[in-house]
Amino acid sequence: xxxxxxAPGTVRPGGRTARIRAAVLRAAEDALIECGFxxxxxxxxxxxxxxxxxxxxxxxxxxxxLVADLLADMAEQSVRRTETGSxxxxxxxxxxxxxxxxxxxxxxxxxxxxxxxxxxxxxxxQALHRFYATRIAEWxxxxxxxxxxxxxxxxxxxxxxxxxxxxxxxxRFLVSxxxxxxxxxxxxxxxxxxxxxxxxxxx
Amino acid sequence: xxxxxxAPGTVRPGGRTARIRAAVLRAAEDALIECGFxxxxxxxxxxxxxxxxxxxxxxxxxxxxLVADLLADMAEQSVRRTETGSxxxxxxxxxxxxxxxxxxxxxxxxxxxxxxxxxxxxxxxQALHRFYATRIAEWxxxxxxxxxxxxxxxxxxxxxxxxxxxxxxxxRFLVSxxxxxxxxxxxxxxxxxxxxxxxxxxx
Numbered sequence: 483x484x485x486x487x488x489a490p491g492t493v494r495p496g497g498r499t500a501r502i503r504a505a506v507l508r509a510a511e512d513a514l515i516e517c518g519f520x521x522x523x524x525x526x527x528x529x530x531x532x533x534x535x536x537x538x539x540x541x542x543x544x545x546x547x548l549v550a551d552l553l554a555d556m557a558e559q560s561v562r563r564t565e566t567g568s569x570x571x572x573x574x575x576x577x578x579x580x581x582x583x584x585x586x587x588x589x590x591x592x593x594x595x596x597x598x599x600x601x602x603x604x605x606x607x608q609a610l611h612r613f614y615a616t617r618i619a620e621w622x623x624x625x626x627x628x629x630x631x632x633x634x635x636x637x638x639x640x641x642x643x644x645x646x647x648x649x650x651x652x653x654r655f656l657v658s659x660x661x662x663x664x665x666x667x668x669x670x671x672x673x674x675x676x677x678x679x680x681x682x683x684x685x
Numbered sequence: 686x687x688x689x690x691x692a693p694g695t696v697r698p699g700g701r702t703a704r705i706r707a708a709v710l711r712a713a714e715d716a717l718i719e720c721g722f723x724x725x726x727x728x729x730x731x732x733x734x735x736x737x738x739x740x741x742x743x744x745x746x747x748x749x750x751l752v753a754d755l756l757a758d759m760a761e762q763s764v765r766r767t768e769t770g771s772x773x774x775x776x777x778x779x780x781x782x783x784x785x786x787x788x789x790x791x792x793x794x795x796x797x798x799x800x801x802x803x804x805x806x807x808x809x810x811q812a813l814h815r816f817y818a819t820r821i822a823e824w825x826x827x828x829x830x831x832x833x834x835x836x837x838x839x840x841x842x843x844x845x846x847x848x849x850x851x852x853x854x855x856x857r858f859l860v861s862x863x864x865x866x867x868x869x870x871x872x873x874x875x876x877x878x879x880x881x882x883x884x885x886x887x888x
Contacts, residue, residue, distance in 0.1 A: 518805065520723075597859055598801035602721065611862035618861075645863070646876075649856035653848060656800055657855050658821075659814035660848070673849075677880040 505531040506538060507552050514549070515591045519599035519606075522548060549599060550609035557616040569628035570675040576621050577647050577667035584655045585662055597656065618644045625678065633675075637684040646674045646683070708734040709741060710755050717752070718794045722802035722809075725751060752802060753812035760819040772831035773878040779824050780850050780870035787858045788865055800859065821847045828881065836878075840887040849877045849886070 509531040513521040522545035528538040542548040564575035583589045600607040618641050625640035634643075650670050654660045677683065712733040716724040725748040731741040745751040767778035786792045803810040821844050828843035837846075853873050857863045880886065 594804040598804055601797040601801055601859070607862060610860070614861045645853065645856060645861065648860075649852040650848065652860050653852035653855050656804070656859055657813070657851075658817045658848065659810060673880065673885045676883065676885050677876065680879065680883050682876045682879050 502531075502533050502537065502541075503551075503555075506533055506542070506548070507555050510548050510552050511588075511592060514552075514595040514599075515588055518595045519545065519549065519603075524548065546603055546605045549596060549606050553596060553606075553609040553613045557613045560617060560620070563621050563624060565624065565627075568675075569625065569631075569633045569678060570672060572621075572624035572628070573643070573647050573671035573675050574668055576624070576644065577651065577671040578664055580648055580651045581662055581664065581667040584651065590655070594656070614648075628678070634678040635681045635684055638678055638681070639683045639685040642683045642685070643674060643678050646677070647671060705734075705736050705740065705744075706754075706758075709736055709745070709751070710758050713751050713755050714791075714795060717755075717798040717802075718791055721798045722748065722752065722806075727751065749806055749808040752799060752809050756799060756809075756812040756816045760816045763820060763823070766824050766827060768827065768830075772828065772834075772836045772881060773875060775824075775827035775831070776846070776850050776874035776878050777871055779827070779847065780854065780874040781867055783851055783854045784865055784867065784870040787854065793858070797859070817851075831881070837881040838884045838887055841881055841884070842886045842888040845886045845888070846877060846881050849880070850874060 506527060509527045510522060512530065513523070513527055524538050524542065524545060525535050527548070528535040531538075538548075542551060561579060564572065564579075566572050566575055584593060596606065596610060600610040621644045622640035625634065625638060625643045628634050629636055629638055629640075647670055651662060651667070654662045654666065660666075709730060712730045713725055715733065716726070716730060727741050727745065727748065728738050730751070731738040734741075741751075745754060764782060767775065767782075769775050769778060787796060799809065799813060803813040824847045825843035828837065828841060828846045831837050832839055832841055832843075850873055854865060854870065857865045857869065863869075
């Protein structure tokens with residue numbers, strides 16, 4: 483995801499403006515990881531990103547605006563879905579991607595910070611909801627394909643199946659503290675694929 | 686927990702100690718709702734609760750200790766499960782209870798505040814995990830009863846079924862921002878009961 487921004491040869495296309503955005507978003511990400519939303523100070527981020535303070539204030543306006551842009555960038559940069567040829571396989575790939583993101587030391591802390599920021603700020607909440615809508619729209623076609631292959635009945639709510647994979651993983655991550663690993667990912671994917679197969683998500 | 690409040694025999698229900706605890710926990714709850722975890726200042730809470738500052742510092746020690754005790758109290762006080770005679774009915778009662786708690790203006794904000802506090806503080810995280818373990822243990826017997834009635838196969842993981850009801854509701858509450866109401870509660874309960882019936886939670 484955002485590591486691409488700093489890896490040689492993978493800098494976002496688009497010249498100076500894009501380079502400034504990449505540097506500022508990276509600094510915002512670092513600040514969120516280190517101190518949570520309270521650490522997102524525009525002047526300090528401009529200093530870290532080696533970008534003029536005026537540029538940062540003019541372009542992003544507020545910490546909320548900057549975090550919203552970071553979430554938009556995270557949605558743009560996020561990984562394309564995997565196609566394995568079966569619903570169980572596709573949902574397993576999705577579940578494993580979610581688990582590896584949430585258990586990554588940087589990404590996990592970043593997601594906790596933005597999710598918590600969204601609980602008290604409406605603009606951040608809207609940006610977060612757009613991020614998840616993008617991710618769900620990316621993966622939903624795997625359910626439609628499964629319906630075409632006869633693995634789940636017509637009328638299956640594809641988005642709801644994808645949410646059903648993410649939900650138990652986020653519940654463990656944020657709420658219950660139960661283990662979060664590849665075994666759990668596979669179990670959640672299998673349970674969801676089976677439930678979808680029996681028509682549990684037909685709406 | 687090391688709090689005096691949780692040591693057997695040290696609290697006489699209705700006595701002075703219990704009244705002090707009730708007043709302090711209520712003030713802590715108010716502070717969390719108004720300002721989040723950052724608002725939990727022991728001196729200010731003592732003032733609001735009209736309790737001596739020394740008492741609060743001696744008994745709860747830190748904001749983390751106070752929030753941990755609040756979560757223990759929330760687990761003690763929380764609603765007993767409903768028995769409806771069917772798995773679908775019991776899970777619906779559970780789902781509706783979760784939804785009504787999370788959408789209650791005070792409770793919803795309180796849960797967001799403690800869940801977010803737990804993302805950055807290990808002691809709060811442990812107290813939160815104990816809270817959910819208590820709630821899951823309260824509801825799991827409804828699944829065991831359903832197994833006895835033949836509504837789900839032997840070997841069904843009762844705790845996992847209860848988590849499967851909560852997870853999509855918390856996902857909507859904290860992450861996706863999708864609607865959270867009685868219709869969703871009933872849908873989640875029905876999907877989970879059907880999946881349990883087909884053996885999706887046999888471990």
